[in-house]
Amino acid sequence: MLGAGTQSNPYIVQTPQDLHNVRNNLTAYYELGNDIDMGSWGNFTPIGTSSAKFIGSFNGKGYKIKNLTINSTTAYVGLFGFTENATIQNLVIENANVVGQNVNYVGILVGNITNSTIKNCYTTGQVNGQYGVGGLVGWHYSGLIENCFSHANATGKGRVGGLVGNGATSNSLVNKCYSTGLVTVTPDPNLYNGGLVGSHADSTKVTNSYWDINTSGQTKSAGGIGKTTTEMKTQSTYAGWDFISVWGINNDYPYLQMFGVPTAPPKKETISIQSYVNHIHSIVIKTNKSTKQIKSFLNTIQTLSERHTGTKRTVSTYTLSIETSVQKSNRSVRSAIATVNTYINPIGSLVERKTKTMKRLLSYVDSIHSHVNVIVPIQNKIINAYLSVLENPSSLYCIEHNSNIYAIENPSTVEVI
Structure with a gap:
């Protein structure tokens, strides 16, 4: 792996093997050097545990980690299992499939964050766990999540949210974020679930954030404001957001400018054209x-x-x-x-x-x-x-x-x- 792992000369992560090797030094600085497709890797083991936390810095530099698959029987499940005093920013995890089999603290990006900062990140795909399940972060003990969103579907037994499963303390800050994914809680659909945040110790600490009440299937959240799909695709909905240098919107959900304008999936359609040409007299x-x-x-x-x-x-x-x-x-x-x-x-x-x-x-x-x-x-x-x-x-x-x-x-x- 190129680099020295310092702030001025971080490690450059370019391959699935490089990403796996991040666990070998949990205190270093890392940057993505390109998009990484994890489709051929198989089951990925989360980076960091409750006993060996990731306390370094990971900068995605606007690149993506695609087709990530995690299936774990140990708590704290995500690309990063457990972080403390860490920084994760400018990163996309696209088309992920993250499963915590009968375990808690499950999120696509991070299973649990403590005194950590997550900025300018988003996720797509699906996540499934037991308690504390979120499209971005499963268990948010303390720290700041800002300028992030999730389109991932989240399923669990309780404390399930489109963005965050549970905000455990009043220091669990969420600002200028949104989610659109379907939130499903089984077997009791009323057990701490929400469109944006499943549960939170102090919902006032979720500010200027929104969720789609149509696509999430949820009319409630432990923080944030529910909006219709039409409202979610309207710039005036997002009070206080920076649409000059951070966010963009183009008749769709807001996107982070650093990742470029998202491209719509190609559509196939059949068009029949008939032409009637009469004689010219x-x-x-x-x-x-x-x-x-x-x-x-x-x-x-x-x-x-x-x-x-x-x-x-x-x-x-x-x-x-x-x-x-x-x-x-x-x-x-x-x-x-x-x-x-x-x-x-x-x-x-x-x-x-x-x-x-x-x-x-x-x-x-x-x-x-x-x-x-x-x-x-x-x-x-x-x-x-x-x-x-x-x-x-x-x-x-x-x-x-x-x-x-x-x-x-x-x-x-x-x-x-």
Whole structure:
């Protein structure tokens, strides 16, 4: 193990074996050098007993001890079994399973503390014992627990609390702490149990501390204030707490800033996405007003002119990875002057002579109305437009030796589809 065990040069705990070796020097200074997973270690023996107490200092430095398992038949059960004049701070014990089989003084972090200080620590998992069982500390004889919390479930026969099982004296101080774990007392559920503290010699020594009455299943505690889950996740609940440099809250239970913002467990869900894409229809109406001059040396003019124009247009769309449905209709009216040439082949003409003298007939048709249909189907990416020009046949009758000439023009119409 690196270090010298002094305050200026503490031992650096980096492996499960290093953690086990802390019992070899119960007066030294220790620091975690990284997270330690105890999952492969098996049953861990608590550090310190009532006859050989841990009186040193252990600084977690913001690291975690994960998957700790303890199953003991000897009293004073926890990562540390018994501490006196010790300091434990900045430490997380995550997903622990601590059991004291028919024994007392059981907690995930410490079984019993005397004249010791615990700061900036929290626990998760479960703890089970007989009397004096707590999610953080089982038996709190004297000292200070501050800025700590527990999400662990606690089960026992009596003096069971979400954070502390029993505060044995008026010197058992708890300040700015909370708990959320389920508290279960069997067989007598009324035998000294509480959401935060199971029992306490002087409940006034528990200050500015809270427990969740919904998740704990407890409406009473020997100290602290019970709040609903919603209230526990609201910053204004925590009177006097330092949410600038010590605590943080983000629509959830408060967390200690030194450990970073807690990450929620991943959620698996199935999302069905249906996209309905209909055809895009667009109607473009175009009306051309044009003046045409046509000369024809005929009595009867029959013309039919069709003009088809294909226009290619590109429409770019930007979409996300899911399919989208877009419907768009455009309608535009344009007025323009265009020259349209018509070619009629063959042109049939009929000239009737009523006299013996053949005369040159000359007729002028100045105004010809045109009928223009523009149908533009718009499709995704490519737009084709089609133009049809339809002229109505015009007719002219010229009869000599009569005083009147009748000219009849068929008006042209524009039909828009």
